[in-house]
Amino acid sequence: MSSDADIVVLSLIAEQPRHGYDLDRVIERRGYRQWTSLAFSSVYYLLKRLSERGLLEPDDGSEGRRTVFRVTDAGRHELRKAAGERVLAPAPPAAGVLPALNAYARLDEPELVAALAQRAEALLDRLDELRGLRARVDEEHALAIFDYEILRQEADLVWTRTLLKKAGSDED
Template identity: 30%
Template sequence: MSESLTDSELLVLGLVSEMPRHGYELEQVIEQRGMREWTQIGFSSIYFVLGKLEKKGLVTAEKPTGVKTKKSFLMTEAGHQALIAQTLSAITTVRPTYSSLLLGMIHWPTLQRDQALNALSERGEVIQKEISRIENIQLDQQPLPDHVEALFDYSIAQLKSEADWLQKTLDYMTCKPWNT
């Protein structure tokens, strides 16, 4: 496959690989599985993504039989091969992430000391709440398949790592003389 898929395309293709689905069913699965905790796809873009996958020949639409029957999508053989290739690529490829924190830190000198330190403290509090929120979602959805459990663990570990960094940075910045 020469063209890589967007994250949204890979997500939708993977869900269609499980069974034929229409857009509303995809939205329900995304919501039920808590997938919005680790990926960005809006309900309004699901049919757009399905259309792109269909144009690429990775899914095909079943023609509805009834008047109110929704069009379901099935994965093609090309879609199956693309799913395998893109899944392997997603697992092995490291891509940079761009946190708003980095953009804020680069402009640190524009802030007064109290503003800057309070902003970091506030972020730390928000991170702790987010860790609790995700841990509660993970707990509420038990039992989870191992790979889904790993997704939640990964998100929590990232947040905990940032919380540790925030605390070390606050400790360091609090003890140092203020310089810009």
């Protein structure tokens, strides 16, 4: 089973052969770090691991630190399979906030109301950040990713504000 990071790397190399630095620049430019944990150092680790699994191979005549990789037939098969599974499976809700609500006996507890108000502010900041990043990309699939994440964050904000209203807060 491939991880989300594996799918991102495979898909970017499936677009065109790339080396690690180029991958990192594309990941940064398209804002993929907003929704997946792909640090610069992990790009090289993933390239090595995907190569060891036979999903990537060096492009002809390419070696060393600037090794350019291409996707193998097995890599294309794995990419289609893993991507297809994820498209079909609805993502579970983010677990962080849901179990945390169980820590409070009532929605109007001052600590919960304060935390929810801070959450609403953080969501507004996050939405501003996402919208700014979206304005910098022009690839259709990258725009679709940002649109999805913006809608998720907007829904979270509506949910958070609904809880605040139920708690009798003045937060809007």
